Amino acid sequence: xxxxxxxxxxxxxxxxxNDVPMDQWTQAEISAHVQYMQDFADRLEGTGxxxxxxxxxPEGTWVRYDGEGRPPVTDGPFAETKxxxxxxxVIDVDSHExxxxxxxxxxxxxxxxGKPIHEWLEVRPFLTAPPTITE
Amino acid sequence: xTSQVTSELNEALxxxxxxxxxxxxxxxxxxxxxxxxxxxxALIEAVRVWPAGPPRDAxxxxxxxxxxxxxxxxxxxxxxxxxxxxxxxxxxxxxxxxADDTLQLYFLCAHPSxxxxxxxxxxxxxVGGLTTRQIAQAYLVPEATxxxxxxxxKRTVSDVRFDRPGDVATVLRVxxxxxxxxxxxxxxxxxxxIRLTRQLAAAIDHPEVAGLLALMLLHHxxxxxxxxxDGGLVPLAEQDRARWDTGLIAEGVRILQxxxxxxxxxxxxxxxxxxxxxxxxPTAEETDWVQIVEWYDELTRLTxxxxxxxxxxxAVGEADGPRAGLAALAALDDSLPRYTAVAAHLHERDGDLAxxxxxxxxxxxxxxxxxxxxxxxxxxxxxxxxxSR
Numbered sequence: 001x002x003x004x005x006x007x008x009x010x011x012x013x014x015x016x017x018n019d020v021p022m023d024q025w026t027q028a029e030i031s032a033h034v035q036y037m038q039d040f041a042d043r044l045e046g047t048g049x050x051x052x053x054x055x056x057x058p059e060g061t062w063v064r065y066d067g068e069g070r071p072p073v074t075d076g077p078f079a080e081t082k083x084x085x086x087x088x089x090v091i092d093v094d095s096h097e098x099x100x101x102x103x104x105x106x107x108x109x110x111x112x113x114g115k116p117i118h119e120w121l122e123v124r125p126f127l128t129a130p131p132t133i134t135e
Numbered sequence: 136x137t138s139q140v141t142s143e144l145n146e147a148l149x150x151x152x153x154x155x156x157x158x159x160x161x162x163x164x165x166x167x168x169x170x171x172x173x174x175x176x177a178l179i180e181a182v183r184v185w186p187a188g189p190p191r192d193a194x195x196x197x198x199x200x201x202x203x204x205x206x207x208x209x210x211x212x213x214x215x216x217x218x219x220x221x222x223x224x225x226x227x228x229x230x231x232x233x234a235d236d237t238l239q240l241y242f243l244c245a246h247p248s249x250x251x252x253x254x255x256x257x258x259x260x261x262v263g264g265l266t267t268r269q270i271a272q273a274y275l276v277p278e279a280t281x282x283x284x285x286x287x288x289k290r291t292v293s294d295v296r297f298d299r300p301g302d303v304a305t306v307l308r309v310x311x312x313x314x315x316x317x318x319x320x321x322x323x324x325x326x327x328x329i330r331l332t333r334q335l336a337a338a339i340d341h342p343e344v345a346g347l348l349a350l351m352l353l354h355h356x357x358x359x360x361x362x363x364x365d366g367g368l369v370p371l372a373e374q375d376r377a378r379w380d381t382g383l384i385a386e387g388v389r390i391l392q393x394x395x396x397x398x399x400x401x402x403x404x405x406x407x408x409x410x411x412x413x414x415x416x417p418t419a420e421e422t423d424w425v426q427i428v429e430w431y432d433e434l435t436r437l438t439x440x441x442x443x444x445x446x447x448x449x450a451v452g453e454a455d456g457p458r459a460g461l462a463a464l465a466a467l468d469d470s471l472p473r474y475t476a477v478a479a480h481l482h483e484r485d486g487d488l489a490x491x492x493x494x495x496x497x498x499x500x501x502x503x504x505x506x507x508x509x510x511x512x513x514x515x516x517x518x519x520x521x522x523s524r
Contacts, residue, residue, distance in 0.1 A: 001251060001274070001312070001316060003275070045279055045280055046283050046287075047284075048252075048276075048281065048284025048285070048287055049284075051275075051277065051280065092252070092274070092276050093252075094252050127502070127505045127508065128318075128504045129506075130504045130505075130507055131315045131504075132325060132354050135409060135410075135446055
């Protein structure tokens, strides 16, 4: 009973095995990929392990406080930012092993040539509520 | 009596009747999954109907309505054929004299074929009478996900015979998880775990059930003192002991003493004994650490759990001094959760503040929850600012 974030990167992760950008796939390959992702989420809901999944636009804005009574300062996007998050899935599973197993399955989503992308996904545990009994 | 008080009483009554009503349906030949759904529907109808006209015999009312819901559902579709097939295949279970329905339900919902999270969810629904929505909120998952988890759990145990005795230890592990690893939502999971453990203790005479109940009560007694006004964790040694609930402590100690007198020691009784020794100390300084170390020795014999050895090292550090604690710690695997936090604490007590500060920072980095991380960061900051002045 622990929540994990499966994090997918546009940039910043090591290169995937089948590292062909999506804009060079065929229509059928794109459809197969989208279908795989949907089926994966549906299957996790069926196993009672799905919490949330979202995709993010690649371009964001940097924002910071600029002092009392002033509007926030905005900047960017910065092309040189190393790490760029593409999206995530949150799962609620019984063990870290199960989280790794599911991330492995998600990384097998088909890409160019209908072959698995083998992309690197980052598995991050949520910080939980503190246990009552510690001593 | 205000209507809100009435409805809370009704809900408490309803939820306490849930397991016996469900047990009756299963004994009449309903399969567990369908019976459980029918009882949930009956509970929902009771919440709707009772405020206007509460029945004289609440349990009888629930059994009647749940049984009607069950028959309606089985007649409604192909489920009827499945049920008839089932009835043809197996002889009706019939009443099993002496077997307690409530107890059987605990065994079923904690069946070893279930994963811990499934067993927890099924126990809270089928034994605790909580709705799927309440359970989903308590564990911060979508209702649809929790509904699937529960229905899969029901399928997993669908072939388990209802009249076979199970293992109390598996039930206790599930109740311990509900008590110890809950989030906070509308449902107070710690209180619910205590209610379910009390109900179990009424259904079976077993010293470890009593031990777990005592453990829960003794920890629950400290709840108000455990959290600072800003939400931060207050460690045991710094808690305002005047805020501990003396009624819960007295009850926990009484239950524990009766269990220990039976001379069938188990891990929950030993853990409760540690908690009772803390509860017994008027101030942190007066804690009987020597006896606590002895109980950790017992626990090590009973479970050989590395976390117990870590807690033992803390107790040795208090009983025999920080050097002895560090020596006990050195024998353990440093990848254990909270190992670094314990090392930081022992180095601080030993007067090595630079090492302690560095280890508190490292421990904060590894902390499995936000409250502990914040607490450990504060410890590091306290030592760092103190040293730089």
